[in-house]
Amino acid sequence: MGTPETSREPCPDRILDDIGGAFGMGAVGGSAFHFLKGLYNSPQGHRLIGASQAVRLNAPRVGGSFAVWGGLFSAFDCTMVYARQKEDPWNSIFAGAATGGFLSMRQGFAASARSAAFGGVLLALIEGAGIMLNKFLAVPPPMPVMMEEPPPPPPENTAAPPSWLGGMFGGRKKEETVGGGGSETKVLESFDAPPVPNFEYK
Numbered sequence: 001m002g003t004p005e006t007s008r009e010p011c012p013d014r015i016l017d018d019i020g021g022a023f024g025m026g027a028v029g030g031s032a033f034h035f036l037k038g039l040y041n042s043p044q045g046h047r048l049i050g051a052s053q054a055v056r057l058n059a060p061r062v063g064g065s066f067a068v069w070g071g072l073f074s075a076f077d078c079t080m081v082y083a084r085q086k087e088d089p090w091n092s093i094f095a096g097a098a099t100g101g102f103l104s105m106r107q108g109f110a111a112s113a114r115s116a117a118f119g120g121v122l123l124a125l126i127e128g129a130g131i132m133l134n135k136f137l138a139v140p141p142p143m144p145v146m147m148e149e150p151p152p153p154p155p156e157n158t159a160a161p162p163s164w165l166g167g168m169f170g171g172r173k174k175e176e177t178v179g180g181g182g183s184e185t186k187v188l189e190s191f192d193a194p195p196v197p198n199f200e201y202k
Contacts, residue, residue, distance in 0.1 A: 011078040015071060022070025023063045030062025031055045073099045089127035096123030 009017045034054045042050025076095035081087055100119025104112045 011081055014078060015074040018074035019067050019071040023067035025063075026066025027059050027063030031059040034058040034062075069099060069103065072102060076102075089124075089131065092127055093120050093123045096120055 034057075035051045038051035038054025039047050041054075073095050076098040077091050080091040080094050084091065097116045097120030100122075101112045101116030104115035
């Protein structure tokens with residue numbers, strides 16, 4: 001099925017979901033618009049009553065118009081998904097054009113063609129804005145971590161030959177490196193220890 005949209009319902013259930021969402025959007029938006037319009041057009045002293053009456057009369061009609069548009073759009077969208085066997089922005093663009101043309105069909109072919117073109121362009125703008133917004137908000141992939149090779153250890157310094165006086169009092173200390181890589185452990189030891197007497201009989 002191509003690249004399904006995970007943010008929406010699967011296709012048969014999507015129609016009812018879009019009808020309900022469109023009705024709610026139209027009812028809320030129409031209520032706000034007609035409340036302000038009724039408040040403005042009502043006479044002084046009766047503004048709240050006139051605004052509430054305008055909402056009761058007009059908000060359901062606006063919500064129903066939005067629900068019809070949303071249901072038709074979703075039905076055409078599901079038809080395009082079934083016909084093309086994939087989900088992409090072209091389905092929404094075709095569905096918007098078909099919805100606009102279908103709703104203006106009673107006004108003649110010219111008006112239907114104009115509405116279809118307007119619906120297709122509008123949905124193309126909406127889909128393009130959504131794609132651009134997703135690209136803008138997408139998190140860039142993390143850069144690969146570059147591992148640097150540790151520098152080679154410096155060559156060991158050759159110590160000067162010990163003197164006879166240094167051998168008596170412990171002498172110099174030689175630094176010996178144990179292990180390799182970046183972490184080094186240094187062991188200090190005396191290399192001029194006094195001779196141990198031997199009492200074996202020869």
